């Protein structure tokens with residue numbers, strides 16, 4: 001499984017803001033927005049492009065656009081903190097939604113929402129979720145996508161735990177991961193260490 005770690009100094013700086021326990025909700029959201037731009041930028045680096053002719057005020061030249069824009073799929077809640085910025089970078093992308101809440105006892109994802117196109121064959125998909133911890137949530141979401149025919153999935157995460165990456169790899173699902181950091185480990189409560197805490201709570205407040 002391909003794992004791209006975007007360890008650019010500007011990405012590290014946004015991640016530092018997000019990790020800092022003193023950062024308030026609004027500043028956390030702003031840092032995740034900016035980090036998302038960097039992650040999506042790198043995730044699309046090798047995307048197929050289509051060419052057109054474009055007339056500048058001076059001459060004709062070659063114009064470029066994404067040949068096959070990805071379906072964007074934020075995993076609610078926390079993935080919503082990445083959705084708008086990804087959409088701004090790829091305005092012609094369609095968006096689907098998956099809602100999952102991890103049971104903090106069993107650490108298993110509890111699905112509560114699913115809104116996805118029926119046929120995802122030949123469509124790249126970008127799954128947006130800031131946190132890849134045990135990997136249970138992403139395995140669940142990507143399984144939904146592959147059942148609809150998706151075979152080219154990119155998981156875009158602010159942080160990943162080695163345990164979650166291993167689980168995703170062992171799932172055999174057709175996924176690559178783009179993240180700003182692979183952290184040390186999970187703690188006994190299934191939180192990423194050093195991590196940033198509960199991403200959904202830090203974006204929107206505790207539920």
Ligand SMILES: O=P(O)(O)OC[C@H]1O[C@H](OP(=O)(O)OP(=O)(O)O)[C@H](O)[C@@H]1O
Nearest residue numbers: 077078101102131133134135136137200
């Ligand atoms: O890899 P996992 O062990 O499955 O954990 C990761 C999941 O946990 C968080 O969501 P959470 O369930 O807290 O929901 P929320 O976004 O509504 O806070 C996060 O946004 C992921 O979806």
Ligand SMILES: O=c1cc[nH]c(=O)[nH]1
Nearest residue numbers: 133191192197198199
């Ligand atoms: O550290 C973690 C693990 C799962 N979900 C989060 O939001 N944070």
Ligand SMILES: [Mg+2]
Nearest residue numbers: 198199200201
């Ligand atoms: Mg949460």
